[in-house]
Amino acid sequence: MTGATARFAGIAARRAAGAKGGIASICSAHPLVIEATLRHGARNGADVLIEATCNQVNHEGGYTGMTPAAFRAFVETQAGRTGFPFDRLILGGDHLGPNPWKHLPAAEAMNKAAAMIDAYASAGFTKLHLDTSMACADDSVALADETIAARAAELAAVAEAAVARSGDEKPVYIIGTEVPVPGGALEALDHMHVTEPADALRTVELHHQAFSRLGLDAAFARAVGVVVQPGVEFGNADIIAYAPERATKLVAALESQPQFVFEAHSTDYQPAEALAALVRDGFAILKVGPWLTFALREALYGLSHIADALAPDPSRESLLAAMERIMLASPGDWQKYYPGSPDEQRLQRHFSFSDRIRYYWPLPDAQHATEALLAALGKREIPRPLISQYLGHLDAEVGAGRITPTAHELLIASVTRVLDTYRRATIP
Structure with a gap:
């Protein structure tokens, strides 16, 4: 992995010169999403x-159980x-900062954040978003902007020291934290x-000053992006599309x-024209x-219905039933995000745009249920009428011969539809 600084500087230079162009940032650790992304990149000759x-x-492993070095090895494989x-x-x-440990005093949480960013930089991650905006256990409810910038600079110093030791490529930095809640909004939109x-x-100015105080002017010169809120968001069932006139x-x-x-x-979930306008x-x-992962889940649930038709087996639990059982047994990753009656919560567990079901796919029971579904379908080609019934968004591409109608390829294709939308929006 080389040349991240030049690539992002090139995006900024093109923008400053009045040209379009950008890049999609794929935020997922699901193996099928990663496979689809890399196949899509290879096919298009794109970064x-x-x-x-x-x-x-x-x-410490995170909810995937992977360290940065393990994640890099997984993606490279x-x-x-x-x-x-x-x-x-x-x-x-x-969001590299103390967020996973914000229940601890600030000094302890920042020590853990420093160990984390050291691990990221040492593993060769070359785009680092510094996010120290969250209050820790002994902080005021809202941190001063100066404190946020100072803590971000402290983490940048750790990253710089890590790459100095390794001799690897120096990273680019993203600053700023005015973003929606990760995974979607909690309140009504x-x-x-x-x-x-x-x-x-x-x-920008406060981060520049904070970096300079620590002798990190060269590092700040590699800051390439500022996180801001352009007025886009999604919730459990709602989407706010980009309105250019509000961001003028x-x-x-x-x-x-x-x-x-x-x-x-x-x-x-932004419309294609909104993504293009953002870029x-x-x-x-x-x-x-x-x-x-929402697109992946759509395809998985469709395949579960197809398996019931093609390979009926009363002993095989439907994927929806399996995931319902798994999520009810461990409600921590959905319960506070999905308000309403029990029936409303049940629908949100499976179909919310926030897609908190994505936290459950790595669990052993969920993996076993998915593997049982795919084993039932095997490598057989699925008849078009069933694709039309349960995976209608892929039917035209199957009919045109651009998708092989096997279970695995249909899963990849469902994710690829989203990737295609971002590619069209970001190509210069």
């Missing part, structure tokens, strides 16, 4: 940016299998705040910052995660 979050992957060239692969770390231009510029002043502020582009989080307006890094 691929894959990011892991602080809760998902960290030096998939790249080898799909024929994707390593020199076009960019690995990133998202009846309003959406767009970042004030002055706040975005203040974020924010977009104008970028003109004074040729070093930077904006990074937009929670762009999942046109300088939101050149588009984060996507839940939409990819």
Whole structure:
């Protein structure tokens, strides 16, 4: 993995020169999503940016059980299998800071965050989003902007020391934290705040000062993106699409910052024209995660119905029933996010845009249920009438001969539809 600095600097330079272009940031650790992403990149001869979050992957394992080094090995193994060239692969770390340990005092939480970012930098991750915005156990409820910037600079110093030891490529940095809640909003989407231009510029200036105080001017020169809220969001059943007219002043502020582009989080489920407008307006890094696993879940549930028709077996639990059992047994990753009556919660567990079911696919019982489904279907070609009935969004492509109608290829194709939407939006 080489040249991340040049690639992102090139995106910023093109934007400053009035040209379009950007990159999608794939935020997922699901093996099928990673496979689909790398196959898509190989087919299009494109760079691929894959990011892991602080809760998902960290030096203690995260909820995937993977350290940064293990995640890199996992992605590179998939790249080898799909024929994707390593020199076009960019690995990133998202929301790197004390968030997983915010229940601890700040000093202890920041020590753990430092160990985490050391692990990311040492493992060759070259795009690092510094996010120290969250209050820890002994902090005030809302941290001062100066404190956030100072803590971010402390973590950048750790990353710089790690790459100095290893001799690996120096990373680029993303600063700023004004983003939606990871995984979607918790509240009703009846309003959406767009970042004030002055706040975005203040974020840049305070981080610049904090880096300079630690002698990190060269590192700050590699800061390439500022996270802002352009006015996009999704909830359990709602989507707020990008409205360019609401972000006009924010977009104008970028003109004074040729070093930077904006990074937009929670762009999942945006209409194609909204994604293209975001890139046109300088939101050149588009984060996507839940939409990819939502598309995968759609295909998995469709295949479960197809298996019942093609290979009926009363002893085989449907995938929906299996996932319902698994999620009810361990409600921690969905319960506080899904309000309403028991019936409303049941629907959200499986069909919410927030897609909190994605936290359960790595569990052994979920893996066994998925493997049983795919084993029942095997490599047989699925008849078109069943694809039309249960996977209608893929029927036209199957009919045109562009998708082989086997279970595995249909899963990959469902994810690829989302990736195609982002490619069309981000190509120069």
